Amino acid sequence: MARLLVRGFTISLDGYGAGPDQSLDNPLGIGGESLHQWLVGTRTFHSMVGKEGGETGIDDQLAAQSMAGVGAWILGRNMFSPIRGPWPDETWRGWWGENPPYHSPVYVLTHYKRPSLEMEGGTLFHFVTDGIHAALEQAQGAAGAQDIRLLGGASTIRQYLRCKLINELHLAVSPILLGRGEHLFEGIDLNALGYQCEKVTPSPKAVHYVLVRR
Template identity: 45%
Template sequence: MSLVRVHNFSISLDGFGAGEPQSLETPFGHAGQRLHGWMMATRFWDPTTGGAGVDDVFAERHSIGIGAEIMGANKFGPPGWQDDADWRGWWGPNPPFHTPTYVLTHRPRPSLEMEGGTTFHFLDASPAEALAVATEAAGDLDVRLGGGATTIREFLTAGLVDHLHLVQVPIVLGRGTRLWDGLEALEDTYDVEAVSSPSGVVHLTLTRRAATSA
């Protein structure tokens, strides 16, 4: 059975996955790239100059066994991208997903077939509805939930996430899009592991516990 997995999702100490305001020039708002410096220093990100330590081991898991991806509208583009008929995502002609990729938006458009096996499909759907479509496309492989924070929070609230890998970066943003709101006592249904890295980040892995019969 396919799992729903989140990998390499960076948050600040105060739980924000992006700053504000987000725009074409500043995709992560006032956070800039400070949330992702750890990843940019890995071999996963740059095979030529990147390191092969703890951060790289976690980062590499992002691409293993994935048959489809789901992402929120704000990951696909800046605010207002729906008004630009030519917008094709941040990643150029060959996006890094290489699977069917489902973008959640209230304004669907025709699918976009890109190079490298990525096809963007645009859905106006609930988390459960989107997951049903992505799971069918993934076949025997897993579904990766790509973010942003609002989308991950909605799937967690619906009880649909099996594996959640967060990277806590030692910065305080103070404002932006926060992951944890409304997720009180999440630890009651997940086993939580923490691994500190020499880079200063902490890798948090939440694995949903198997349901037990009464």
């Protein structure tokens, strides 16, 4: 069965996965973009956004690994859209433009129905209204022998953690303090849930931790 993985999810030193006051102008919240300095300069990220060049090294290796072997994705609604409540129409088509970097089925958790959305490059968004287990079941059917990447946000990851459904987490801890925002581990006892730190990899711009559920 396909594994459910969190890969390259970035948090601040004080544990926040996004800053406060997320909006269209600040999709990662105020200060949230500064979390991702380890990623945005890499060759892998440049390729994702259609740019040439980029840095190689540890961060790029881990960024590339985070994209490899993924057969399906699960996203919280905030990772797809800044819109809250019922969908006013189908105008909004995601943060990444017409050719998102997923290139496989993506299951978006939402309370409001919306038809599936086919994009360029093989990305197909499905909007799941009956909860995290239903999204995981559908993603497992689509992924086959490949892995499922749980992209976030923090509240979505917490839901899957509480149900002990995540097999492995790769967290990138950025050396900044946000002070407020969306805390990844609010109300979470990783030790009680059976997770342990298996690997630590420092880089010039972050420290990477791999947590595995026993």
